[in-house]
Amino acid sequence: MSIDIRQATPSDAAAACTVLRRSIEEGCKADHAQQPAILQAWLGNKTLQNVLAWFSSPSNYAVVAERDGELAGLALLTPAGKLALCYVVPEGLRAGVGRRLLEAVEREARSRNISKLHMHSPASASPFFERLGYVNAGKDKACFGLECDFLWKQLDASTPPLCKRFCKCGE
Incomplete structure (x- = not known):
């Protein structure tokens, strides 16, 4: 099972939208606890139209992971250093897909x-x-x-490393 990482294209949007929705619905059950209001809000912007816009934006950097010819994950970096998306299909978890996506995003961020990268x-x-070196600065409420x-x-x-809350108070 090889994992191929490549830059996302607009033609990947439909499959990527499916990956996003499956990852949230199935892989994140413990997080939304099958609460319909939270699940629907989380999925609310995971539409084909939005994914197409994210992938088409020249300022974003989006990558996809293919495993055995199928889209298995995606990640999206914004110009502000936000890892806005990093999702893997449930059957791709613990198989190296997420790690490979992050490696690609971090390489691009450095270039x-x-x-600094940040995310919710x-x-x-x-x-x-x-496990991959990200510092947990505590709880926050996501927009959904x-x-x-x-x-x-x-x-x-x-x-120099910053303090736990991502500020410059330690300088």
Whole structure:
């Protein structure tokens, strides 16, 4: 089972939308606890039209993972250093898909001189990101009502590490 990572194209939008929705509905059950209001709010912007816009934006960097010819995951980096999306199909979890997506995003961030990445992560995914060097700065409310963890990672080793809350108070 090889995992191929490549830059996303608008033609990937339909399959990527399916990956997003499956990952949230099936893979994040523990986070939304099958609460219809939270689930629907979380899925609300995961539409073909939105994914197409995210992938078409020249300022975003989107990558997809293919495993055995099928789309297995995607990640999206914004110019502000936000990891806006990082989702894997349930059967792709613990198979290296997420790690490979993050490696690609971090490489691109460094090439764009982005020294820190940040994100909101559902609690079930936070340990994965923490194993890869992301700092959990505590709970925050996501725009769709789910309590998430705010995580960040320093990419530029020459910059002194910041305090836990992603501010410059430690300087």
